[in-house]
Amino acid sequence: MKTLLIILAVIGGIIGLIFLGLVIATNRRRPKFNNKGFTLLEKNLLTELFDLFEPDLSNKLKKQVEYFEPKRKWRQYWEKSMSVELYGDNTNPLSDELRYNRRDESKLATIRFKVNNEKYSVEFDNYDGRLWGWKIRPNPKSIMKFNSFELTSKKINTDPDSFAQPSFKKEKVKEVPTFTGWISKLTEFDNVKESWHPIGSEFLGNYTRLIDSKLPDGYVELITQTEGLDFKQFRILGVSEIYTTGLDDGNYYHLAEFDDGIIAIKEGEQTGKLYYCHYSGLTDELSSDFGKELIEKIKNTTPQHGV
Numbered sequence: 001m002k003t004l005l006i007i008l009a010v011i012g013g014i015i016g017l018i019f020l021g022l023v024i025a026t027n028r029r030r031p032k033f034n035n036k037g038f039t040l041l042e043k044n045l046l047t048e049l050f051d052l053f054e055p056d057l058s059n060k061l062k063k064q065v066e067y068f069e070p071k072r073k074w075r076q077y078w079e080k081s082m083s084v085e086l087y088g089d090n091t092n093p094l095s096d097e098l099r100y101n102r103r104d105e106s107k108l109a110t111i112r113f114k115v116n117n118e119k120y121s122v123e124f125d126n127y128d129g130r131l132w133g134w135k136i137r138p139n140p141k142s143i144m145k146f147n148s149f150e151l152t153s154k155k156i157n158t159d160p161d162s163f164a165q166p167s168f169k170k171e172k173v174k175e176v177p178t179f180t181g182w183i184s185k186l187t188e189f190d191n192v193k194e195s196w197h198p199i200g201s202e203f204l205g206n207y208t209r210l211i212d213s214k215l216p217d218g219y220v221e222l223i224t225q226t227e228g229l230d231f232k233q234f235r236i237l238g239v240s241e242i243y244t245t246g247l248d249d250g251n252y253y254h255l256a257e258f259d260d261g262i263i264a265i266k267e268g269e270q271t272g273k274l275y276y277c278h279y280s281g282l283t284d285e286l287s288s289d290f291g292k293e294l295i296e297k298i299k300n301t302t303p304q305h306g307v
Helices: 002-029 040-050 055-068 181-188 201-208 217-223 290-299
Strands: 032-034 073-077 082-086 106-115 118-127 130-137 150-156 234-236 244-247 250-258 261-266 274-278 283-285
Touching (some): 040 055, 040 106, 040 130, 040 150, 055 130, 181 217, 181 290, 217 290, 234 290, 250 290, 261 290, 274 290
Antiparallel strands (some): 106 150, 118 130, 234 250, 244 250, 250 261, 261 274, 274 283
């Protein structure tokens, strides 16, 4: 009996240590809200941001930053990046006079720089007519107090004084059409659940210019015939639906989605190279042949008809 009690005590102690470890790990990764100001590095990067714009817009951004600096913000250091989101004060909100025209969620600007010969980038985001936050890659924790850096490039991604382009409304086709080229092979593996009329040329440019990557030729061929396809086990996104997932090493644009991950292209790459981003966090490099990679993934996911 004594031996049994000792064994139970040991097991209980091990379980307790595991639980404590999980709690510590969770709290360590949990984002923290604070009212602290910005670091030297961030202030200098913000100055570079202001200099990108004409005086009126630059002044609005400066006043937005002055408003948010002493107020509530969210900051999190990840393994390979750091994120900041600006929340402000609901009882004393940012004045509408300090907001700009662009009200959708979009990327404002990208700045690339070096510290001690290591390359970094910062992406500033818009939301609701104001600066929403930024993300620095790789993790900049060791350089946040640095007062200088080597600027390598900077660009405006979205004009904050422009209005969002009119959106395209997808319309389902009553009967799935007969597709041509490699797309016709998709029905060998699964039945198409839904198809849509292709996006018109008057809308296409509004979406493609928001994608800072080369779309693979096979994907471009698909969107000339249908604005996306839905199957039982997966779906291919239309160009009007493409959105990004931010991983530690960059942003990835969703082109096709499966139960365990996505086929995507990486932001900033102009080769059309594809990746498979597993929801587990792993990323596989693929070729730039969208049709080939999609069909290969389908074969491993969906049984062929009659099998």
